Amino acid sequence: MSFVIRAATAQDLQHLYEMAKLTGGGFTNLPPDRNALTTKLKNSDAAFSRTADEIEAETFVLVLEDTDTGAVRGTCQLFTAVGQAWPFYSYRITTLTQHSQELKRTITAELLSLVNDLGGCSEVGGLFLHPGQRAGGLGMLIARSRYLFIASHRKRFGNKLLAELRGIIDERGGSPFWDAIGGKFFGMSFQEADEFNAIHGNQFIADLMPKHPVYIAMLSEEARKVIGLPHPSGRAAMRMLENEGYSYQGYVDIFDGGPTMLAPTNKVRSIADAHHGAVESTTLDKGEKSLIAAGHLHNFRCCFGAREVRGDAVAIDAQAADLLQIGEGDAVWSVLR
Incomplete structure (x- = not known):
């Protein structure tokens, strides 16, 4: 599936x-x-x-x-x-500390504010x-x-x-x-x-x-x-x-x-580790197991796939390209799975 x-x-x-x-x-x-x-x-x-x-x-x-x-x-x-x-x-959750000099006792209570x-x-x-x-x-x-x-x-x-x-x-x-x-x-x-x-x-x-x-x-x-x-x-x-x-x-x-x-x-x-780059190839056989996303707003799509980062570009597998409905030259965001 x-x-x-x-x-x-x-x-x-x-x-x-x-x-x-x-x-x-x-x-x-x-x-x-x-x-x-x-x-x-x-x-x-x-x-x-x-x-x-x-x-x-x-x-x-x-x-x-x-x-x-x-x-x-x-x-x-x-x-x-x-x-x-x-x-x-x-x-x-906050704390309130109170002290009684007469009792020589300090009480710390937890509060829900x-x-x-x-x-x-x-x-x-x-x-x-x-x-x-x-x-x-x-x-x-x-x-x-x-x-x-x-x-x-x-x-x-x-x-x-x-x-x-x-x-x-x-x-x-x-x-x-x-x-x-x-x-x-x-x-x-x-x-x-x-x-x-x-x-x-x-x-x-x-x-x-x-x-x-x-x-x-x-x-x-x-x-x-x-x-x-x-x-x-x-x-x-x-x-x-x-x-x-x-x-x-x-x-x-x-x-x-x-x-x-x-x-x-x-x-x-x-977010911090996400790579952004243009797709250089959609025929990658083996690569890093990743999440790959493409498209803007209504066209956003994301799936599991394989990638190989090549500087500012990236190669992905054919199935991911098909699921994302993209080809060479399209931009994708990806992060290691």
Whole structure:
């Protein structure tokens, strides 16, 4: 089978909807709601259609297509500037140290403070791979294709990238973290709040979430244990992010307490190491296993292939050239697999 990453179109709605139903909840960027997905695809089309280089709050949706069948088997998203349409809320873990002279005792407490520190960052998110395709490195192809897209459209993205990982969700589909904090103020289950956020945005958080810091010690043990931990299904994604140069800096999701990972855009490995050059040959037999991308905006495509860097030029294999729909003289971005 041959797979390629490409720009999503309105015709991908049904594929995305079917995958959204498989996420298991807690996946805000891929809600199982046709209207929300339709809006997301319209916004993505507008982003792909805009040719100016200034940063605006936009969403790009990419999909993984099986070119043998035409089926969409995965997806990912890029957000150019979060927190512009409405504030981007996070909890930041901070510490407060207090000392009593009479008791001769010093106490250090950890707090959750509601902040908008990450507004203006670009975000990589919305990554989902169909359960039937979780082999052969396709998750890596989806994840790292985003960085080649950023490298080839660098002026459309900010100087810092963030990635939110889904937090711990129990067998009932609930969140111990949400139950301990948000659930006390909103009268909504985690699933109800998550679905509302996915469809309507998080302005309701600004309206009702308490603005004062929350003492972590006052939360239930179940809630304390999950703060900053990724869902078991996201551990591999966290390692992948760490390998790219992301780090956890004490920011967690306000819904499920999952970790937010951060990295300077230009220092993300797949961006910093990306090679840009014209294709010198499309008949390479053996070369370095790589991710190769070509095309601008709507025409962006990315796949696995073989390359041989020849100064400012590059040779690639015939199958990659076919998947990317390019020939000699066309420009490509590539990075070692």
